[in-house]
Amino acid sequence: MFAFLSEILQKNHIDCFGILPLSACRITKPYLLEKTGIADGSAILLAVPYFTPACDDPLRNVSAYAVGRNYHDFFESLYHNVLPQLEKAYPENRFVGFADHSPIAEIDAAARAGLGRIGKNGLLLTERYSSYVFLGEILTDLLLPTQVLEPAFCEDCGLCREKCPMQECGICLSALTQKKGILTSGESATIQKFGSAWGCDLCQEVCPHTKKAKEAGTLYTPIPYFYEKTVSHLTLSVLDEMEEDFFAERAYSWRPRETVRRNLILLEEETKKGDHS
Ligand code: SF4
Numbered sequence: 001m002f003a004f005l006s007e008i009l010q011k012n013h014i015d016c017f018g019i020l021p022l023s024a025c026r027i028t029k030p031y032l033l034e035k036t037g038i039a040d041g042s043a044i045l046l047a048v049p050y051f052t053p054a055c056d057d058p059l060r061n062v063s064a065y066a067v068g069r070n071y072h073d074f075f076e077s078l079y080h081n082v083l084p085q086l087e088k089a090y091p092e093n094r095f096v097g098f099a100d101h102s103p104i105a106e107i108d109a110a111a112r113a114g115l116g117r118i119g120k121n122g123l124l125l126t127e128r129y130s131s132y133v134f135l136g137e138i139l140t141d142l143l144l145p146t147q148v149l150e151p152a153f154c155e156d157c158g159l160c161r162e163k164c165p166m167q168e169c170g171i172c173l174s175a176l177t178q179k180k181g182i183l184t185s186g187e188s189a190t191i192q193k194f195g196s197a198w199g200c201d202l203c204q205e206v207c208p209h210t211k212k213a214k215e216a217g218t219l220y221t222p223i224p225y226f227y228e229k230t231v232s233h234l235t236l237s238v239l240d241e242m243e244e245d246f247f248a249e250r251a252y253s254w255r256p257r258e259t260v261r262r263n264l265i266l267l268e269e270e271t272k273k274g275d276h277s
């Protein structure tokens, strides 16, 4: 099974995966697991890298995960391709794919399956791609031979904490840029100070595991999907000119266009202030 799985995942450019018995996964959403009809079996953990050269744009003002196309669509087409192959090879068994909205604690499971270590920034740190990966998993009632590792943790260098805007502003910048509606003047000032139209990567950027992956030349994703239709520097005019279909492919489209627009207005106000001073 491992060789077969490896082959079909490699064909989809995925080289970071591992297997864990379902019994070793922490179930966080039992109702989701119940819907699959799978009571026991295995979880095939996937780390999908997404960092591309477009994320190196010095003017980038959206989180690296939002530069390329929406990862939910990627997982949908991945599962559309992979699951029928597994079902054909193992007709007696069930296979169900998840990403993000998952029945299991993904980071913990990925660490136990050997995909990487758990960082103090709350992210999985993989060897090749650092934390610039989306996690997903295929659950199956097939009992696959595997071993369960004790999760490894990062060296707690403290850099992510030092750089985190929360220290100063008391709120996560990423969550703030995604908040709907009108912001307080303090919240607006935070967005302006850090110059983010969407998300925050500071705790990933400063991590030594990111530096190591960069130096080793492994950080960029081999997945062509994330190289297409990239937008690294958002402006009001770029946003307003986006066709609905194009906008729907952006990670920030889970919020109304108005949310990211509000952030861009704040950033442009700040630029104008700077120009007049
Ligand atoms: S910056 Fe340091 S403490 Fe934070 S996740 Fe990376 S290694 Fe761990």
Ligand code: SF4
Pocket: 160, 163, 164, 165, 166, 171, 172, 173, 174, 175, 200, 201, 202, 203, 204
């Ligand atoms: S995303 Fe940014 S603000 Fe939020 S915890 Fe990480 S560094 Fe702090």
